[in-house]
Amino acid sequence: MRECLDDFLAHREKIESCFRFCLNAYHHNRLATPKDRFSAVAPFQWPADGCNGGYSGRRFYGPFANTAIRFGIAEVLERWAGTPGSTLTIKALSSYLTVVTRAGLAYLLNFSLMRVEECWNLRANCMRVESDPRFGEITLLRGRTTKTTSDSDTFWVTSPSAKIAVEAMTAVAKLRAEGFAYDPCKTPAPIGEDHYLIAYANEPWIPVRQTMNRAIRPSIINYLAAFGANPKIFDPEQLRITPRDLELARLVNPTLPEEFAVGEIWPLAWHQLRRTGAVNMQASGLVSDASLQFQLKHITRAMSFYYGQNFSHLRLEEKAHTLYVRTMYETLGRELQLLVTDRFISPHGEKRKAEIVRLILPSDMEKMTQMAKKGVVVYRPIILGVCSSCEPCPYGGIDSIAHCGGGDNGGEPRPCPDVLYDRDRLNVVYELERVLDDRMANAPVGSPLRDSLEAQKRSAENYRNVINQAAPN
Structure with missing residues (x-):
């Protein structure tokens, strides 16, 4: 996940330039296309010689792969969103942005112990860095929790490395917010500093956007659906249950359902990230019960700075x-x-x-x-x-x-x-x-x-x- 986020940030300017070029190309062709012929808008599906373009005013740039190469992002798209044996299409650009957002979501969950619903609703201005005279800089994520305690403005302590996830997700969300301005779009949304980190894929080359209601938040996708079948993030063969895996799992949890079977992919869940973090904190002997309860938002706000930075950097x-x-x-x-x-x-x-x-x-x-x-x-x-x-x-x-x-x-x-x-x-x-x-x-x-x-x-x-x-x- 870190590799995916770092790769995006390294190519960010080129990706943003290519994305905006594509938006403008679709917008230009949309203005020159009758409203009942939306399929004729696509500037990357027509011959590069601009057939019919001189009469209609539309512009065509040949296969999208040529544009990706011109902007210097073909390699990164192939790495994270390409399909073996297939030529890059503009859909790969949207798929790539989605991969980056999901990697950022999982990265934040790994380093905060948030529930997926809490992280799903974080906004672009969610990160805070506070300076404590004893423990130094402490990185926080600001959001809302409602499940066991109700607080519309609360904090989770996180690793300083969470900054790269917020930065990448913010960049993607801003790009997609720009796409709201292009027809057809049912409910355009403004671009602001408090927009959600996770938004719909609403690029004009996605036909389904015509029926989307932007006033409704997108549904949370489960962890396995987000990564289980994507060999770009995890190797599926490393996720398969072995006989030894199943034997050990049943010794610890004998009520495992039938979906846990040898040869099947582990049915990953977002909650496993939260549970693993809690176990590791408890096992470390460095995190108090009150601090863990605060981080998990199980009982009350019992703020503690024991793990404001990495526990190895603890400065008592x-x-x-x-x-x-x-x-x-x-x-x-x-x-x-x-x-x-x-x-x-x-x-x-x-x-x-x-x-x-x-x-x-x-x-x-x-x-x-x-x-x-x-x-x-x-x-x-x-x-x-x-x-x-x-x-x-x-x-x-x-x-x-x-x-x-x-x-x-x-x-x-x-x-x-x-x-x-x-x-x-x-x-x-x-x-x-x-x-x-x-x-x-x-x-x-x-x-x-x-x-x-x-x-x-x-x-x-x-x-x-x-x-x-x-x-x-």
Whole structure:
């Protein structure tokens, strides 16, 4: 998406010149054409010698590809809107502008966590940059939200790079606003600084514009329709669901509908961008709950500057920042020391536990703090105890214990080799089993949901068996 936006801005002046040339060419021919013969307006569909032009006053410029070459934009149109094996037509110019707008929309959603409806209704003057004495410049998007909180004038914190998306979308919207002045157009719209970033494609070479009502906002297109079938932005083969993809997806979300099938394109949705951003912010440990709620517009305006710039550029007072980080690693060091005690058990026996905790020194707090800081030893709390893997878990782990306790094997339990069971989690697991039993009572036999619940139930039983067989504390 960034490449598409940068490419547009690099060719912006040439694209605008070509677009305006085409508008004027259509306008000139329109004035010289009877109202009932709109098809005769097209200046790029007639021979370049101007057949009939001398009598009627119309002008013809030959195939549009020649005009694109003359303005130096043929290559960029081929790259983002061309059809292999086909000659460029003027429709490619409109298609390209639409691609740029959609790329800008997705880019803003990725960097703001806005709902697509909120971003869809942003205006050209939506960007603000505020200067804070502690955190420096903070980039904001200004708009309105109505779904869970109603505010006609609110803000979303965003990345400074969002400027390129707003700039590109504004340029496209202004070009299309200029097209409103040309007949036939049902409801012309003025060009102003507060026009919408997303508008209809209303160029005079689009026949459907004759029946469009500009007073109505265009309908929001879904994410898959916008990009799923466009190999110019995403490679369709990279979007196909593999058997492993489906296996992992069902472990985390067993109620996936039938449209999720091997070989099919992932049914992308705009909301996935919002959810992914929220998960990443929460996982970073740098964004407070109040800040996330503000950004998502879920509850109230609880403004915070924790991520005004990229989190890696966060500028807290140096002393406060140092104290916070040191305390965090000291706490993690203490938790690591607990792993060597009898409280934690490996379902694979004492030998495996010894391998996991071999680097832990119970008596050396300073060294354990340094190891925690370097990530040499991992302490990741899960429902059954602790995960010691340095790699992200592809099986869930946080919201599903199917793999942790080996319940996904079906037969002989094969717990994850990186898990350490915590004796103190026994009551929590009992409560989890009760919830699983309640849900299984209503889950259809043979359904993915039922299979997932049963796998988690087996994992919980495996955990209890190991805890009960182990020597008491």
